[in-house]
Amino acid sequence: MWIVLVSWLAQQAAARPLDLTDPSPRWIEVHFEVSPADEPGSLDQEWSAPRPGYLEPDPGSSPVALRIRIPADQIESHLRSIGTDAIVGSFSEFVWTLDPETGHVLEAAMTGRVRERLRFGPIRASAQVEIRVEMTTSARAGFEPGHGIMGVNTNRFCVPDHSRAHCVGVDPVRFDPTRGYVNAVGSVSARTPLAEIRAFSPLGEVKFLERAAPETETVVSGTSQAKALCSEAFDDPCGVNLGGES
Structure with missing residues (x-):
């Protein structure tokens, strides 16, 4: 019975949602929704293991917003875990900017490079x-399923309205303080020398949770223009593959 009770208490502590009213700089947990890529409208079903994020006031905003910086190496690792061939060292941090008063995501953005396998009739290549x-x-978004280009299946980005009969709308959900849940919607723009497409982004559905207990924290400078982050509390060595290219 004691083992069950201790396990339950540990789960409750780990599941405590992020407190946006506390602007203290600190490491937090980030969980991504990981439903299959061909089901972008499937919400709140499957969740990833925790990834570290660093919460701090955004010095460039007025009134002061909060930003959550997810280290570049963690984003690359997450993308590889869901089948995306992320190129090591090419990603920026994944930066989320939130309004602590309304819970709205003002912006969530990142850049990077991935490797895709392309098909031109009988010819196969990678790029x-x-x-x-x-x-x-702050705005609705949607996707048009079943599109593809050069052998790569995509869910093309669209804005739902009455004139877009095939556009499947996905409603945004601002930060829910009772769960730490948020669903930001938008696009991922992909560019190759031969084509450019704009697809619906599946990376905006997350849970932001407080860490169960504070542990060792380290902030380091990386090779990218922005400061890169690492956290020894999440079993990842600091100073390794923190973002940008050398």
Whole structure:
């Protein structure tokens, strides 16, 4: 019985939602929704293991917003875990900017490069694709399923309205303080030398949770223009693969 009770208490502590009223700089947990890529409208079903994020006031905003910086190496690792061939060292931090008063995501953005396998009739090749992700909770977005280009299946980005019969709308959800849940919607722009597409981004549905207990924290400078982050509390060595290219 004691083992069950201790396990239950640990789960409750780990599940405590992020407190946006506390602007103290600190490490938090980030969980991504990981439903299959061909089901972008499937919400709140499957969740990833926790990834570290660093919460701090955004010095460039007025009134002061909060930003959550997810280290570049953690984003690359997450993308690889869901089947995306992220190119090591090519990603920026994944930066979320939130309004602590309303819970709206003002912006969630990152850039990087992935490797895609392309098909031109009988010819198969691979190419590096530059991507840029931009999302918010202040506007609706949607996707048109079943599109493809050069053998790559995509859910093309669209804005739902009465004139877009095939556009499946996905409603944004601002930060829910009772769960730490938020669903920012938007697009991922992908560019190759041969084509450029704009697809619906599946990376905006997350849970932001407080860490169960404070542990060792380290902030380091990386090779990218912005400061890169690492956290020893999440079993990842600091100073390794923190973002940007050397």
